[in-house]
Amino acid sequence: MSQISENELKRISDKNMERFYDYLRLESVSAQGRQIKQTAEAVQALIENTGGESKVLKLEGAHPVVYGFFEAGPTGDSEKTLLFYDHYDVQPEDPLDEWRTEPFEPTVKEGILYARGVSDNKANLMARINAIEAYKNTEGGLPVNVKFFVEGEEEIGSPHVDDYLKTYADLFAADVCIWEAGSKDSDERLGISAGIKGxxxxxxxxxxxxxxxxxxxxxxxxxxxxxxxxxxxxxxxxxxxxxxxxxxxxxTPPTELEKKVLAEMPFDPDASKQNYGLKHSLITDQLTYSPEEALVFYxxxxxxxxxxxxxxxxxxxxxxxxxxxxxxxxxxxxxxxxxxxxxxxxxxxxxxxxxxxxxxxxxxMPFRTNLEDSFVKTVIDSAKKVYGEDKVVLEPNSAGTGPMYGFGKYLNVPILGSGTEWVKSGAHAPNENIRLSDFYQGVEHMVVLLESYKDS
Incomplete structure (x- = not known):
C-alpha cells in the first residue's frame, strides 16, 4: 500500500489539526473580498512550515495566487513534477439561520467536521500538506517534485487564472496535475473526474x-x-x-472510450431523489438521453x-x-x-x-483530459489501493465547473480530481462538512498517488 503507515498518517494529520482549524477560521469569501490577503499569507505559511518554498503572486485587480514547491527527495525522481490545484476562497455563509454551528468556527460532531469551505476546498489542501509532511519525515523524502497553485477567485469564476498561467507558465510548469475535488457517492464510491464542464x-x-x-x-x-x-x-x-x-x-461527440467509461459509471436515480429531497421526477425521464449522459456529456x-x-x-x-x-x-x-x-x-x-x-x-471554458493518457490509470489504480477495487469511479468529466481549461492550454498537463468530500458534504450550502474518516483516507491516497506516479 504505502511505505508510511496509516497510524503515522493519522498522527501527522491530528498533530496539524489546529493549523487546519486556523485555516478554516479565515473568512476568505472572494465575492466580498473578506480576509483574502490574510488567507493567501496563511497558505504560504502552511507550505513554508512544511519545508517548501512559497511565493504570494499578485496581478493588478486580481486576488493573489500562492505558489508552492517541494523538491523530490534523494531517492525520488527529480525529473517528474506533479502540480496540485487548490483554492483558498469560499462561498458566502448565507443563510446564517440555517447553520447549526458557527460557519467559521470548525466544529466536530459525531466524526463530522463542520465549517464553511471545509469540503470546497480547504480540507483537500490540508490533506496534501499532511501527505507531503509524512514523506518529508522519511529518509527517502518525496517521490517526485510537487508544486502548488492555490488561487483565491474560484468561487467567483476564476477570472484571472489564465492571466496568472500566462504570466507564470514557467514557474508552474509540471507534467501532471491533481485537481481540487472528488467526492464519495451514496454507496461510498469515490468519483475521480478527468475533466469539468464550463x-x-x-x-x-x-x-x-x-x-x-x-x-x-x-x-x-x-x-x-x-x-x-x-x-x-x-x-x-x-x-x-x-x-x-x-x-x-x-x-463535440464523445469518443468511444469516453462512452465506454460512462457506461461503467454507476447511477442511482432514487438515491439522487432522496439525497436532495427532489419533489419531481428527473428531467431526463422526458429526454432522449440518460441521467449519466446528461451529467457528463450534455x-x-x-x-x-x-x-x-x-x-x-x-x-x-x-x-x-x-x-x-x-x-x-x-x-x-x-x-x-x-x-x-x-x-x-x-x-x-x-x-x-x-x-x-x-x-x-x-x-x-470546458475541459476534458484524454482518457488514454497513462496518468489516468496511475490515479485510478492508486485510488483503488486505498478505497477498494470496486469503490473508485472514473468520470470523463464532472457536472460542475472550474478553471481547468487554462491549465490544459498553458501547462499542457493531464488533470484528474480527487478529494475528501462525501455525498452530504453540502458544498456552498449551510452546514458544509466532511467526515474525518474521509479526510484521513484522502491523506493516504495522496501518499500512495505520489509513490505510484514515481513508479509509473
Missing amino acids: IAYYEARVTSADIDMHSSLAAIADNSAWRLVQALASMRNVKNEITVDGFYDMM PTLTISGLLSGYTGLGTKTILPRQALAKIDVRLVPGYEPDKVTKLLREHLDKNGFEDVELELLTSV
Missing part, C-alpha cells in the same frame, strides 16, 4: 415602464415579469429540451434566480416595472461562451424579445 452565467433584464403601476392597468399594460418569464420559457420547453436553434449542434440551460415586483408579506397589487433573472449555462467540449451568447441573443431577437437585455457576467 459555464456561461448571465443576467437577463427587462424594463417595461418608468414606474411600478397599479395592477388594474394589467387590462392594457404589459409588465416586465410577464415579458421575462415568457422569454425564459421560450428557451426550454415542457419536455426540458433546450429550444434555442443550433444549441446542441456545438457539442450542456444545460437553467434559471438560477428570479427577482421582480413585490415579494413581501401580505398583498401589494402592482405591475412591476423591472424584472431580472440569472441564467446558468453549463458547457461541454465544443462550446464557447461567446458562441453561446450569440445564439441566445439571436433566439431572443427572433422570438420578439429584443427588449430583454442579456449580459454575460462570468464564463469558464
Whole structure:
C-alpha cells in the first residue's frame, strides 16, 4: 500500500489539526473580498512550515495566487513534477439561520467536521500538506517534485487564472496535475473526474415602464415579469429540451472510450431523489438521453434566480416595472461562451424579445483530459489501493465547473480530481462538512498517488 503507515498518517494529520482549524477560521469569501490577503499569507505559511518554498503572486485587480514547491527527495525522481490545484476562497455563509454551528468556527460532531469551505476546498489542501509532511519525515523524502497553485477567485469564476498561467507558465510548469475535488457517492464510491464542464452565467433584464403601476392597468399594460418569464420559457420547453436553434449542434461527440467509461459509471436515480429531497421526477425521464449522459456529456440551460415586483408579506397589487433573472449555462467540449451568447441573443431577437437585455457576467471554458493518457490509470489504480477495487469511479468529466481549461492550454498537463468530500458534504450550502474518516483516507491516497506516479 504505502511505505508510511496509516497510524503515522493519522498522527501527522491530528498533530496539524489546529493549523487546519486556523485555516478554516479565515473568512476568505472572494465575492466580498473578506480576509483574502490574510488567507493567501496563511497558505504560504502552511507550505513554508512544511519545508517548501512559497511565493504570494499578485496581478493588478486580481486576488493573489500562492505558489508552492517541494523538491523530490534523494531517492525520488527529480525529473517528474506533479502540480496540485487548490483554492483558498469560499462561498458566502448565507443563510446564517440555517447553520447549526458557527460557519467559521470548525466544529466536530459525531466524526463530522463542520465549517464553511471545509469540503470546497480547504480540507483537500490540508490533506496534501499532511501527505507531503509524512514523506518529508522519511529518509527517502518525496517521490517526485510537487508544486502548488492555490488561487483565491474560484468561487467567483476564476477570472484571472489564465492571466496568472500566462504570466507564470514557467514557474508552474509540471507534467501532471491533481485537481481540487472528488467526492464519495451514496454507496461510498469515490468519483475521480478527468475533466469539468464550463459555464456561461448571465443576467437577463427587462424594463417595461418608468414606474411600478397599479395592477388594474394589467387590462392594457404589459409588465416586465410577464415579458421575462415568457422569454425564459421560450428557451426550454415542457419536455426540458433546450429550444434555442443550433444549441446542441456545438457539442463535440464523445469518443468511444469516453462512452465506454460512462457506461461503467454507476447511477442511482432514487438515491439522487432522496439525497436532495427532489419533489419531481428527473428531467431526463422526458429526454432522449440518460441521467449519466446528461451529467457528463450534455450542456444545460437553467434559471438560477428570479427577482421582480413585490415579494413581501401580505398583498401589494402592482405591475412591476423591472424584472431580472440569472441564467446558468453549463458547457461541454465544443462550446464557447461567446458562441453561446450569440445564439441566445439571436433566439431572443427572433422570438420578439429584443427588449430583454442579456449580459454575460462570468464564463469558464470546458475541459476534458484524454482518457488514454497513462496518468489516468496511475490515479485510478492508486485510488483503488486505498478505497477498494470496486469503490473508485472514473468520470470523463464532472457536472460542475472550474478553471481547468487554462491549465490544459498553458501547462499542457493531464488533470484528474480527487478529494475528501462525501455525498452530504453540502458544498456552498449551510452546514458544509466532511467526515474525518474521509479526510484521513484522502491523506493516504495522496501518499500512495505520489509513490505510484514515481513508479509509473
